[in-house]
Amino acid sequence: MPPKVIGAGFGRTGTTSLKAALEALGFDPCYHMMEVFAHPRDAKVWRAAMRGEPVNWDALLGPYEATVDWPGCTFYAELMERYPDAKVLLSVRDPERWYRSTRQTIYELSRVRSASRRSRTVFGLMTLLAFGGFMRGDLDWDLIWDGTFDGRFEDERYAIEVFERHNETVSRGVPPERLLVYEVGQGWGPLCDFLGVPEPDEPFPRLNDTAGMRRGIMALRAISAAIPAASVLALAGGVYLARRGLAR
Numbered sequence: 001m002p003p004k005v006i007g008a009g010f011g012r013t014g015t016t017s018l019k020a021a022l023e024a025l026g027f028d029p030c031y032h033m034m035e036v037f038a039h040p041r042d043a044k045v046w047r048a049a050m051r052g053e054p055v056n057w058d059a060l061l062g063p064y065e066a067t068v069d070w071p072g073c074t075f076y077a078e079l080m081e082r083y084p085d086a087k088v089l090l091s092v093r094d095p096e097r098w099y100r101s102t103r104q105t106i107y108e109l110s111r112v113r114s115a116s117r118r119s120r121t122v123f124g125l126m127t128l129l130a131f132g133g134f135m136r137g138d139l140d141w142d143l144i145w146d147g148t149f150d151g152r153f154e155d156e157r158y159a160i161e162v163f164e165r166h167n168e169t170v171s172r173g174v175p176p177e178r179l180l181v182y183e184v185g186q187g188w189g190p191l192c193d194f195l196g197v198p199e200p201d202e203p204f205p206r207l208n209d210t211a212g213m214r215r216g217i218m219a220l221r222a223i224s225a226a227i228p229a230a231s232v233l234a235l236a237g238g239v240y241l242a243r244r245g246l247a248r
Contacts, residue, residue, distance in 0.1 A: 001062070001063075001065060002058065002061070002062065002082075002083045002085075002086070003031075003061050003064055003065060003066055003067055003079065003083055003086050004027060004065055004066060004083075004085070004086050004087065005022060005027055005030075005065070005066035005067070005086060005087055005088075005089055005195065006066075006067055006072070006076050006079045006080060006083065006086045006087070006088050006089065007066065007067045007068030007069060007072055007073055007076070007089050007090075007091065008073050008076035008088050008089065008090045008091075008170045008174070009068070009069075009073055009089070009090050009091030009092060009167075009182075010069075010070070010073060010091075010098070010102075010148075010163060010166065011033065011069045011070050011073075011102070011106055011144075012093070012098055012101045012102040012105065012106060013091040013092055013093045013098060013183075013184075014091055014093065014183070014184030014185075015032060015068040015069035015091060016032065016034075016069075016207045017184050017204070017205045017206055017207045018068050018089070018091055018184055019032045019034075019066075019068050019069070020205035020207055021184075021188070021191065021204060021205050022065070022066045022068070023066075024200055024202070024205070025191075025192065025195060025197050025200065026065070026197065027065040027066040027195075028065055029063065029064050029065065030064060030065065030066040030067065030068060031061060031064045031066070031067040031068070031072055032067075032068055032069045033069045033070050033071065033140075035064075036071065036139065042060060043139045045059075045060050046071045046139060046143065047139065047142070049071075049074075049075055049078070050074075050142065050143060050147060055078075057078070057079065057082045057083075058082075061079075066089075067079065068089070068091065070140075070143060070144055071139070071143050074143060074147070074148065076088060076170065077173070080174070080178075087178055087179075087180070087194065087195065088170070088174045088178055088179045088180070089179075089180050089182060089191075089194075090167060090170045090171065090174075090179060090180065090181045090182065091182055091183070091184065092167055092181055092182065092183055093183060095160045095163055095164055096160070098160075098163060099156055099159055099160050099163070102153075102159075103153070103154075103156075106140070106144075107145065107153055110140045110141060110144075110145060114138060114141065148162060148166075149162055150162075167181075180194040182194075184204070187204045188200065188204055
């Protein structure tokens with residue numbers, strides 16, 4: 001089944017909560033950056049798309065009912081063309097709050113992870129434990145911080161301009177009948193009306209809070225500083241072999 005919902009909103013606009021909400025509504029599974037952690041080989045496909053090469057979107061997204069967050073939001077226009085019946089969901093947020101949240105969480109995580117080979121190994125081990133895939137490479141830097149924000153994300157004014165320009169481009173370019181501009185604080189109502197599904201009898205998901213992500217960043221920094229590089233590599237290898245053994 002091709003995706004029925006294409007997320008065009010940047011990360012840190014409630015996309016983790018939105019992923020959970022869409023899956024609760026039956027659009028399950030939903031592709032989010034976390035899927036790249038679980039399936040690191042997907043990064044090659046996204047890099048090909050970044051280079052403007054032909055991409056087999058069906059092979060990548062065929063099992064998914066929806067997409068949100070990066071990397072999918074960067075290619076919302078290509079996905080719209082490939083899936084003309086899919087609806088487009090633009091998740092938005094107050095620009096200043098979005099910037100502060102992004103800088104304190106996913107941007108800081110990228111900085112800490114990329115600080116050294118040891119940090120990259122520890123992060124890969126963490127993704128292996130959490131998602132089942134050992135994340136390698138710097139897709140986040142290439143696609144988001146350098147590709148989307150031109151290496152200027154720390155310039156708050158510039159980053160917010162990029163954020164607002166993207167949202168305006170989506171709002172102007174997507175046919176109104178196909179688009180919902182949405183804040184997760186609005187809850188189930190607008191989302192369910194747009195997708196033509198009944199509202200579930202459960203609270204709207206609230207996930208991926210800033211405090212939780214900050215704790216994860218502190219843990220990554222502490223582990224990277226405390227454990228010798230050789231020990232990290234040995235531990236990563238042991239975890240990988242153990243996972244393979246359990247999978248047999």
